[in-house]
Amino acid sequence: MRVIKYSDALREAMREEMAKDENVVLIGEDVGQGYRGCFGVSTGLYEEFGPERIIDTPISENSILGLGIGTALMGMKPIVEMMFSDFVAVCFDGVLNQVSKIKFMSGDQFNLNFVLRLPGGAGNGTGPHHSQCLESMIMGIPGLNIAIPSNAYDAKGLLKTSINHGNPVVFFEHKKLYKTEGEVPEKEYTVPFGKGIVRRKGKDLTIVAVSYMVKVAEEVAGELEQSHGIDIEVIDLRTLVPLDTQIIGESLKKTNKLLILEEGIERSGIAAEISYQVNEEYSDYLDYPIKRIGSKNSSIPMTPNLEKAIIPNKDSVIKEIIKYF
Amino acid sequence: MRVIKYSDALREAMREEMAKDENVVLIGEDVGQGYRGCFGVSTGLYEEFGPERIIDTPISENSILGLGIGTALMGMKPIVEMMFSDFVAVCFDGVLNQVSKIKFMSGDQFNLNFVLRLPGGAGNGTGPHHSQCLESMIMGIPGLNIAIPSNAYDAKGLLKTSINHGNPVVFFEHKKLYKTEGEVPEKEYTVPFGKGIVRRKGKDLTIVAVSYMVKVAEEVAGELEQSHGIDIEVIDLRTLVPLDTQIIGESLKKTNKLLILEEGIERSGIAAEISYQVNEEYSDYLDYPIKRIGSKNSSIPMTPNLEKAIIPNKDSVIKEIIKYF
């Protein structure tokens, strides 16, 4: 099958949906002319769809988000891009108090198609204001769905689903994934929400992860099989809301041990929530308390070895697994 | 002992610290002249300390928070008030990316005294934009401490500790608590961070709660003792960061059963995090999986019986306890 980059897959999803429906628009800073997308995701779309559809804005995040909400209220299908996910803090009211609540507040009169694309993640020395993984903050907001692809295939398929979802979707991308390549069919497909996927079969331990941490989990699994003969099952959740706990439960029936890996801050991170839900439904299958590994409770440093010390990586995860299980 | 209101206790804390140190200032909308505090917390302080210390601002939440950060950087001890906790979304960058990270970013050159007072909570039909409990969103931000008093004594003692903490504190108040009364000594005292307290001794079940939910837990305990002879221990955490897991562990040694009660949204709420930490440290003492009860994953309705259906109350908690344990 054809192999393309994660960033290209995202662009294809946008392009295909834009070609189908002129209500689909992309809104953000430097998404069109000029810089052509900070990470090159939207390169070429301006030339194809013009300034009315690929909307370059001033540096005004509140207005960017509001442009999304207002066009969505008018029946359009906006894709809103924050240049870095960290900047969503600047327009957080739009997320927490507006777009998430409109369906509820309007008594279901309005069902919005609305996608907020948030490039997150650390690992390239981008430091405290350009590295955060804010999934758990969004996960606690009723009314928002969360897609978080770990590879090119899901990136395209989930984004297409998101654009036509009918309810707001926060779409987390990862800067370290943009250049990773994966198989992506030429023909139309979508990826459904709420369906995790087993990336690697195993029987000794289940690792649940999303986004870049799926890669880390796979590396860990490969190495621990070699070095210690531990056979790890890796589950990629793909969406956090809705959350596929069933796939975790099924896996636990075999492995009876669960590690949740996340790049976000551990305290009140996504692992805490996943862990609660799994404990509630599947505690009978657990031989040990669920273990989480996430970023230590710190701002994200720019300097390489602190960055590495704070954020989980293959080696630190292996160390913990050996210690813990 | 003297009995005063929760709101009066907060005012006393501010007044005493302001009298001691002219670096202490209060910043917010209508905190001084005119409205004199939306919930009357700051009534009279303007007359006592004048406009330079009780700082009425325009409706500009970003500037309000920034006034706090800037004065703190200059060695002052600002108390910043959002009129309703929900409005913190408007200036969330200041919380997520600025004040929480300054100690880290500056390489410990700056240690800020900074208190952000957030009146939260539902129950009076204030609806989706004036009712939220956003504790868990703050709990996931490294660098912030969280105080969340359930009564007048703690309100005063914790606020005094917060003002001089040396690191930023987000201070959650509850609108339904302002008029509740409690014993507050006349003489100087403070309440330390990281120390929960047993509000009611019991041996059958531990309920952990904060803020208004402590009252609900106490009512539940009283009623279940009468009706079912269940003897419930109620723990009030008082601060969420730092979190006193030890007091929970001690209690579990007796009760072996834990219910965490929160007013915030269940999904990714504070119970998820507390639950993870307790499972990690004290799973051996747990006979059942930890149970949480929080607000259902919905915006907060204004209409009374939906509000009641969404937010935990004595009756709904009792029903769950009987079903579950």
Next chain:
Amino acid sequence: MKIPKEKKLELFEKMLLVRQFERKVYEFATTGVVNGSVHLWIGEEASAVGTVLSMEKDDYILPTHRGHGQGLAFGTEPGKFLAEILGKETGLCKGRVGSMHFFDKEHNNLGAQGILGAQFPIALGVGKAIKNKKMNSCVQCFFGDGTSNQGTFYESLNIASLWGLPIFYVCINNLYGMGTHYKNTSKVSIGEKAELFGIKVKVVDGNDVEDVYSNSVELINYVKKNSKPALIECKTYRWLGHSAFDNRPYRTKKEIDGWKKLDPIKNYKARLLEDKISEKEIRKIEDKVNKIISEASEFALQGDYPEFDDSIVQ
């Protein structure tokens, strides 16, 4: 601008409707029938009615926390509206949200706002959609004097002006935001703020419904014809407290009484009578409005409170 008689009567009727509706809400609020707080239009009716009646049906509105006036003037059914304020399932939004957050899709009402300033970015999106779809519409974006100090206001003005968006900004300047006088919040008038961005501005007597109306018509024509934003500042005054329960001492009795003399409804009634409109015609309108309100009130009171069902859990 010459206003035809029919329109004059409509202006009068709608003002009266707002007044009586708000009186009813006040009654409900002060007798515990309403859960939550309400922000009323009494004294400011001309500003709601004059601006909203200048619009066509296919225009849009974004009301504020003080939003009953705009909604009623734009056609929202008083019964459903009152039912919403009472939190009844027969309400506009199934009774979920009450006074401060009502939406009415049928009447192009894109949602009242509990967060001051959040309407400004949303208005940009509405304007942009209108422009992209090449509709001959505009959106009225309401806000109070105090709210003009939010950063989002300027951002919105900047972008609306830059892109030529059909947004009609409507400032209801009632001098105060809660207990704070506008002069203690800014040295610059609201009109000046908009003019900076090359936006056409009119400042009108917000208690004179014809002044508000005719200037609004002119500005809306300008907005639609040129695809450019405009702003109207209506100078008026709320007679009651900020919400129904505010008895704070930030305004003098003298000030309040002075403004009450400028009663937009009483004065307009006198003018209509001078204008050779008969007592009888007026009385007919008054009766009609009273009937609407009493029917609305009955409808609202009769409705049930919504039952909880899982569909709101997301």
Next chain:
Amino acid sequence: MKIPKEKKLELFEKMLLVRQFERKVYEFATTGVVNGSVHLWIGEEASAVGTVLSMEKDDYILPTHRGHGQGLAFGTEPGKFLAEILGKETGLCKGRVGSMHFFDKEHNNLGAQGILGAQFPIALGVGKAIKNKKMNSCVQCFFGDGTSNQGTFYESLNIASLWGLPIFYVCINNLYGMGTHYKNTSKVSIGEKAELFGIKVKVVDGNDVEDVYSNSVELINYVKKNSKPALIECKTYRWLGHSAFDNRPYRTKKEIDGWKKLDPIKNYKARLLEDKISEKEIRKIEDKVNKIISEASEFALQGDYPEFDDSIVQ
């Protein structure tokens, strides 16, 4: 304003320091010695140096994401600074945060900013503290042209003007915010935005260090004397990309070359020579700066990366 010879030499030296420092950073960035992105001052040195040298030691600065120039000009040690950019424990902030987030308490630097517009609210607090403490200081709040479109800018101007806060807003207008020309982001100039609030504004040739300096001195005197904000807009241009790695095609070679002719350092050197300052004196400065940079570079390279210790976990 007559600038004494010593000050002229200082202006020249600091500009050269910034230039050479940035060249070194560029070298480190393009050879993989720096982790993360860096935003450089090359071409814009006069704007940093002219504004910052107008301050006293007990004034304060709030630099931006493009912040090396301000820091250096205000006295931050080049060695510690470079070490920070390289992420070394010998750096200003223990190497934690690098180029975009440096603080230097000793030199009243209250923190560079990764979030565009976040400096404006913070500046209010600094100004308010100066005022409350009755200090004879001010704070320079830096920002770029693109950042002037954040709502926080206007909020800050409004409050600074309303309360009379000693804030000196410094706009480095290099025409672009990343790939977007200012004219595509606003119809209003930055100076006009501030003037709306009654703030005193000067627009200067940001490549002419004496123009920047003398106007800054005048404005700072005004700020301190009157306890009022002021704003300077320095018109300049960055020679390199937005960050060290930007080779996007949003600017023409012609445009870039045109601006390179306006090299603030080369031109100032020529002017100094005309001004009867000897080649030898200039060379002495050049040597001094080169020495500073090579020592700084050595210091930075020699430092160790910080070891992780639990104290940063909060």
